[in-house]
Amino acid sequence: MQASDSAISANSPNASALPSTTALCDAVDREFAQSTKRLCDFLRIPSVSTDPAFDGETRRCAEWLVDALRALGFTAEAANTIGHPMVVAHHPGVGPDAASRPRVLYYGHYDVQPADPLELWTSPPFEPAIVDGPRGTRVVARGAVDDKGQVMGIVEALRAWHALAGGPPCPVTLMIEGEEESGSKSLEPFMHEAKARLAADVCVVSDTGMWDVTTPAITTRLRGLVYMEVTVHGPTRDLHSGMYGGAVPNPINVLAQILAGLHDDERRVTIPGFYDGVGELPASTKAQWESLGFSDSEFLGEIGLSAGFGERGRSTLERTWSRPTCDVNGIFGGYTGKGAKTVIAAHATAKVSFRLVSKQDPAKIARAFEEFVRSRLPVGCSASFESHGANAAIEVSESSRYLAAADAGLKAVFGKAPLLIGTGGSIPAVGSIQRILGMDSLLVGFGLDDDCVHSPNEKFELACYQNAIRSHACILREFAQLSR
Amino acid sequence: MQASDSAISANSPNASALPSTTALCDAVDREFAQSTKRLCDFLRIPSVSTDPAFDGETRRCAEWLVDALRALGFTAEAANTIGHPMVVAHHPGVGPDAASRPRVLYYGHYDVQPADPLELWTSPPFEPAIVDGPRGTRVVARGAVDDKGQVMGIVEALRAWHALAGGPPCPVTLMIEGEEESGSKSLEPFMHEAKARLAADVCVVSDTGMWDVTTPAITTRLRGLVYMEVTVHGPTRDLHSGMYGGAVPNPINVLAQILAGLHDDERRVTIPGFYDGVGELPASTKAQWESLGFSDSEFLGEIGLSAGFGERGRSTLERTWSRPTCDVNGIFGGYTGKGAKTVIAAHATAKVSFRLVSKQDPAKIARAFEEFVRSRLPVGCSASFESHGANAAIEVSESSRYLAAADAGLKAVFGKAPLLIGTGGSIPAVGSIQRILGMDSLLVGFGLDDDCVHSPNEKFELACYQNAIRSHACILREFAQLSR
Numbered sequence: 018m019q020a021s022d023s024a025i026s027a028n029s030p031n032a033s034a035l036p037s038t039t040a041l042c043d044a045v046d047r048e049f050a051q052s053t054k055r056l057c058d059f060l061r062i063p064s065v066s067t068d069p070a071f072d073g074e075t076r077r078c079a080e081w082l083v084d085a086l087r088a089l090g091f092t093a094e095a096a097n098t099i100g101h102p103m104v105v106a107h108h109p110g111v112g113p114d115a116a117s118r119p120r121v122l123y124y125g126h127y128d129v130q131p132a133d134p135l136e137l138w139t140s141p142p143f144e145p146a147i148v149d150g151p152r153g154t155r156v157v158a159r160g161a162v163d164d165k166g167q168v169m170g171i172v173e174a175l176r177a178w179h180a181l182a183g184g185p186p187c188p189v190t191l192m193i194e195g196e197e198e199s200g201s202k203s204l205e206p207f208m209h210e211a212k213a214r215l216a217a218d219v220c221v222v223s224d225t226g227m228w229d230v231t232t233p234a235i236t237t238r239l240r241g242l243v244y245m246e247v248t249v250h251g252p253t254r255d256l257h258s259g260m261y262g263g264a265v266p267n268p269i270n271v272l273a274q275i276l277a278g279l280h281d282d283e284r285r286v287t288i289p290g291f292y293d294g295v296g297e298l299p300a301s302t303k304a305q306w307e308s309l310g311f312s313d314s315e316f317l318g319e320i321g322l323s324a325g326f327g328e329r330g331r332s333t334l335e336r337t338w339s340r341p342t343c344d345v346n347g348i349f350g351g352y353t354g355k356g357a358k359t360v361i362a363a364h365a366t367a368k369v370s371f372r373l374v375s376k377q378d379p380a381k382i383a384r385a386f387e388e389f390v391r392s393r394l395p396v397g398c399s400a401s402f403e404s405h406g407a408n409a410a411i412e413v414s415e416s417s418r419y420l421a422a423a424d425a426g427l428k429a430v431f432g433k434a435p436l437l438i439g440t441g442g443s444i445p446a447v448g449s450i451q452r453i454l455g456m457d458s459l460l461v462g463f464g465l466d467d468d469c470v471h472s473p474n475e476k477f478e479l480a481c482y483q484n485a486i487r488s489h490a491c492i493l494r495e496f497a498q499l500s501r
Numbered sequence: 502m503q504a505s506d507s508a509i510s511a512n513s514p515n516a517s518a519l520p521s522t523t524a525l526c527d528a529v530d531r532e533f534a535q536s537t538k539r540l541c542d543f544l545r546i547p548s549v550s551t552d553p554a555f556d557g558e559t560r561r562c563a564e565w566l567v568d569a570l571r572a573l574g575f576t577a578e579a580a581n582t583i584g585h586p587m588v589v590a591h592h593p594g595v596g597p598d599a600a601s602r603p604r605v606l607y608y609g610h611y612d613v614q615p616a617d618p619l620e621l622w623t624s625p626p627f628e629p630a631i632v633d634g635p636r637g638t639r640v641v642a643r644g645a646v647d648d649k650g651q652v653m654g655i656v657e658a659l660r661a662w663h664a665l666a667g668g669p670p671c672p673v674t675l676m677i678e679g680e681e682e683s684g685s686k687s688l689e690p691f692m693h694e695a696k697a698r699l700a701a702d703v704c705v706v707s708d709t710g711m712w713d714v715t716t717p718a719i720t721t722r723l724r725g726l727v728y729m730e731v732t733v734h735g736p737t738r739d740l741h742s743g744m745y746g747g748a749v750p751n752p753i754n755v756l757a758q759i760l761a762g763l764h765d766d767e768r769r770v771t772i773p774g775f776y777d778g779v780g781e782l783p784a785s786t787k788a789q790w791e792s793l794g795f796s797d798s799e800f801l802g803e804i805g806l807s808a809g810f811g812e813r814g815r816s817t818l819e820r821t822w823s824r825p826t827c828d829v830n831g832i833f834g835g836y837t838g839k840g841a842k843t844v845i846a847a848h849a850t851a852k853v854s855f856r857l858v859s860k861q862d863p864a865k866i867a868r869a870f871e872e873f874v875r876s877r878l879p880v881g882c883s884a885s886f887e888s889h890g891a892n893a894a895i896e897v898s899e900s901s902r903y904l905a906a907a908d909a910g911l912k913a914v915f916g917k918a919p920l921l922i923g924t925g926g927s928i929p930a931v932g933s934i935q936r937i938l939g940m941d942s943l944l945v946g947f948g949l950d951d952d953c954v955h956s957p958n959e960k961f962e963l964a965c966y967q968n969a970i971r972s973h974a975c976i977l978r979e980f981a982q983l984s985r
Contacts, residue, residue: 068838131836244843254621254805257956258854260950263820263821269851273832274757276761320737322736345753345834347842348753349833353833356552357889359728362831368841370746372742397801397805442743442744466744469738
């Protein structure tokens with residue numbers, strides 16, 4: 018966690034006018050106790066975007082963020098959308114050189130996943146707890162790392178620039194959405210509409226992870242996602258399983274049969290055409306991944322598993338970074354209370370998602386899934402579908418000068434270069450930004466594998482939070498040394 | 502719905518001392534408005550035995566019934582058990598002949614199924630609604646027919662005897678339990694303990710159905726039931742499906758795979774040894790069933806189905822009366838709220854029940870199911886099990902003099918003989934009574950197929966309720982003409 022000026026910035030003619038990386042990191046460190054307090058304030062607002070019961074809180078969260086950005090000299094607003102507000106903020110940059118420097122767009126999200134199952138949390142999910150762990154102090158709360166902690170990494174880095182230089186050295190725009198966890202329905206319409214305000218040269222997204230607590234990473238591969246809800250309908254009402262059992266289709270049994278049929282014995286997905294557009298990994302990338310020293314036993318042991326389970330003949334990194342999947346994320350039907358009820362339910366529902374890679378076409382896969390289900394229904398059953406999102410996989414160029422600048426900024430903070438990695442998760446915004454705003458995103462994130470993202474007891478190591486702030490401050494310094 | 506004295510009773514030397522069937526039916530009819538009011542009072546008490554939240558109401562329901570029986574001259578109590586109270590009541594019978602007449606034990610249950618899904622009820626489940634339907638007036642409430650309406654059929658028949666003769670003509674005992682819908686855990690211990698008090702010559706159970714609204718039935722075949730809850734455990738916590746998906750076992754997918762494997766393409770259950778003890782139907786019984794004029798299209802059409810679905814090569818009556826089954830009665834796991842959550846759940850649960858026939862051994866099938874599940878778990882997954890009941894199938898003798906007496910009593914009310922039928926449902930008490938108290942049960946019930954038993958909007962036709970009271974009154978008159 019050394020903070021020394023990097024090789025690039027020391028040689029740059031532009032660098033003398035900028036605060037040093039040491040000065041930036043010192044400013045971050047002086048303010049860090051307050052930065053933590055502000056993160057906790059942000060975490061206290063239960064901005065669960067997927068559940069309409071939290072709509073008021075989600076708006077309040079957007080407004081909290083707007084206020085924080087205005088205090089740093091940004092023009093900011095919680096712009097209305099068809100869904101939750103979009104926080105959009107702008108600063109022209111300070112000094113006469115700002116206009117000639119790259120325009121930076123930051124993307125993140127202020128909404129969070131639902132907190133259930135609540136009973137598994139060791140402290141209430143929306144009352145941030147500062148607790149000691151094996152890697153130092155951490156903050157435990159829903160959204161701690163996904164993505165409020167990472168958004169605050171950016172905001173607090175801008176605060177360091179504000180303190181040292183009166184503002185950022187480059188023109189900076191932030192677009193922080195409130196629907197990342199619920200399908201980002203407003204994001205693309207908003208980008209189309211606000212295209213001019215969002216114009217930039219590089220986009221930085223902070224919603225990914227580090228390699229480990231001392232090794233930073235830049236993510237260059239992201240899986241896509243198709244998320245479908247399917248309901249199988251059978252008899253027009255719930256039935257007594259004694260009187261009707263054995264003579265009528267049971268929607269839960271039918272649904273289980275269909276879901277089971279989604280994989281073959283090799284754990285490959287059986288939907289016709291599913292693997293269209295899935296390429297094999299280049300040998301060079303495969304070799305690079307093998308050299309990472311990834312530990313299966315550590316990755317799986319941490320979640321209580323002794324062995325992986327997935328597509329035959331693939332390593333765990335391949336399975337999570339470069340292979341498509343199908344998972345049932347939720348299922349319900351019939352009697353789910355205590356004890357017994359001898360009922361045949363009228364319908365049963367599953368939430369099914371597919372992680373996509375390479376050139377898989379989300380729309381085609383959604384259609385193929387519907388067809389797959391319909392073709393397997395017995396007479397008397399029907400199915401209805403609801404889409405909760407569809408986006409393609411992303412591969413980001415590994416040779417841009419912005420990636421080199423981020424590499425330098427991270428080296429200044431960590432004393433070692435970031436690894437270029439993949440991730441199994443999806444950040445739909447990255448594809449939209451590429452398509453609508455015409456630029457690649459730099460995925461620089463500070464989460465760890467054991468952060469319990471989307472799980473009870475989500476946490477963010479304060480060491481990671483502090484390095485996130487330092488890193489964004491230093492990366493911005495590197496950007497400032499490039500010309501537009 | 503004629504009420505004329507039957508052939509048997511007219512010729513019996515004992516008959517002259519007894520009120521005529523006409524007098525009994527008239528007494529029932531005069532009181533019927535009040536009988537309906539009392540049924541509604543009984544239905545208003547939400548005695549949901551499976552849910553501990555209703556324990557207080559379940560006890561209150563037992564005490565209501567005790568009071569009703571005491572008012573008819575019975576010694577009655579709500580006896581404590583390891584679970585819900587057992588209502589047990591006794592009357593020695595009136596007159597000098599009573600002691601030489603058969604002792605009659607009535608069995609029923611005052612507990613009810615849970616009412617959910619509540620939103621599908623057209624009126625609140627515990628506020629009985631008297632509404633018009635295609636067959637006249639009906640009462641809509643949870644428990645209307647299963648089994649409070651049928652229990653009140655017995656109670657109100659005893660009231661007619663009380664009004665006309667000061668009490669029943671035979672020694673009568675009632676054993677009305679509060680756990681039929683939740684596994685009858687206290688029933689057998691209670692019967693062992695109270696064996697002397699429960700001694701009788703014939704048991705009458707009223708928890709089954711008629712053939713149709715004008716044709717009575719006596720049920721001589723009942724399927725058994727094994728009800729298991731299985732939970733598949735995978736990772737130690739919920740996971741982000743992006744970060745882990747494709748590399749770890751997903752308990753919902755694993756559970757679906759196991760449940761799907763329970764049936765083969767012929768819709769036969771695949772658990773090894775499952776069909777041990779399942780006999781083929783005798784040709785004579787099969788011929789009798791075929792002559793019943795059962796209508797597939799009516800039975801299935803009423804629940805919105807155009808075709809049956811079950812074991813290949815079997816008729817609907819065979820499937821529901823004489824073949825074993827496997828149904829998933831409930832399933833839950835992962836995210837079940839609105840919208841999307843990209844989670845791999847740590848566990849998933851299904852409630853799975855098997856209907857048994859002939860000599861299938863419930864304990865053996867429960868063990869075989871556990872073994873079936875365990876043998877299909879991938880490395881890293883485990884399973885836990887909870888039993889919610891296990892009882893064997895029942896076949897009742899069709900040649901007893903008590904069945905002939907019931908036949909005569911029903912003829913007196915309906916003007917035609919009852920059909921001897923099977924039923925797909927289970928009444929575990931019938932097996933326990935056979936085993937512990939040493940007597941067969943006469944299954945005389947007054948439900949209809951469309952009564953929505955265990956479903957929203959459960960109802961009991963008032964015409965059926967009235968005939969139930971008349972029939973129990975007249976059957977008791979027939980019993981009184983037999984000697985012990």
